[in-house]
Amino acid sequence: PGHDLAGVLPLRTQADADALLKATQDAKQVVIVGSSFIGMEAASSLIAEGRAVRVIAQEKVPFARVLGPEIGAMFQQLHEEKGVKFEVEAEVTALLGDAGRVTGVRLQSGKTLPADVVVLGVGVRPATDFLQEAFALDQDGGLTVDEYLQAADNVYVGGDIARVPLAATGQLARIEHWRVAQQHGRTAARNMLGQREQLTAAPFFWTQQYGKSLRYAGHAAQWDTIMYYGEVAQQDFLALYVQAGRIVAAAAMGRDADMIYIAELLGTGQMPAPADISAATKWVDLVG
């Protein structure tokens, strides 16, 4: 309840971002629901002198499920140093209001946080209802395609809605990232022109918070271990995610050049075995 109160804002489009900046100009208490990329990036933009920003996180450590607890803790600390506060392992049960305007957020624990603006950084869903008569949609509204991004004769699908077999592992994944949508667009266009090209590019995304950029290549829904090189706490590191004895994804800060080669190795299936990697590995030399 309360999602339709004035001061409760989504963040999906440029217009949403403009409305949010306007609404927060005089805001003293901002609560952000969701601690994934949208919520955390919004927090890094909205924290300001004289304004309290609180992030409500379902998990114990933000980003732990995607990047691992060490990198998540580093981001949380970065935010806390700038003054952002976290409510972790928390669930919102209601948005409270007065005279049609939001005044606070109630958590399952019974705690109430005061708010004059609430940002909803949760709950993005594919807008694919219009396809449901023609296709068997996945439970989350996505559409599964083959490695050519083809869903049916003369129908190709790419971007956020596409559930695609990943070249590196064969696993199906629906990934909501900008570069991935561009990669899909290229491959789908070539195939529509009759080229029969498989999607091999490794998924890639970045996030920027307080001017610090993390880059991620590949896809690891789960992992057995993470191999770290450098210092996570210093925001200068490479993390390699190992699943069933293979490196399936990498995250890094301050190693942009290496990440270009790592993304290529992941996409082309040339990534060496974990035992063949060390701090001295020259990634550029591994690309054939």
Ligand SMILES: Cc1cc2nc3c(=O)[nH]c(=O)nc-3n(C[C@H](O)[C@H](O)[C@H](O)COP(=O)(O)OP(=O)(O)OC[C@H]3O[C@@H](n4cnc5c(N)ncnc54)[C@H](O)[C@@H]3O)c2cc1C
């Ligand atoms: C706030 C925010 C921040 C983000 N930040 C990052 C980031 O830092 N890095 C990153 O990698 N990714 C980021 N993303 C994700 C990235 O924007 C998406 O992965 C990417 O835009 C997906 O492209 P797309 O073409 O699949 O979908 P979209 O960009 O959503 O485009 C779909 C288009 O289809 C139109 N459409 C929908 N239904 C119909 C219909 N029935 N008829 C006609 N048109 C229709 C829509 O209006 C829209 O224009 C962010 C997303 C959000 C919301």
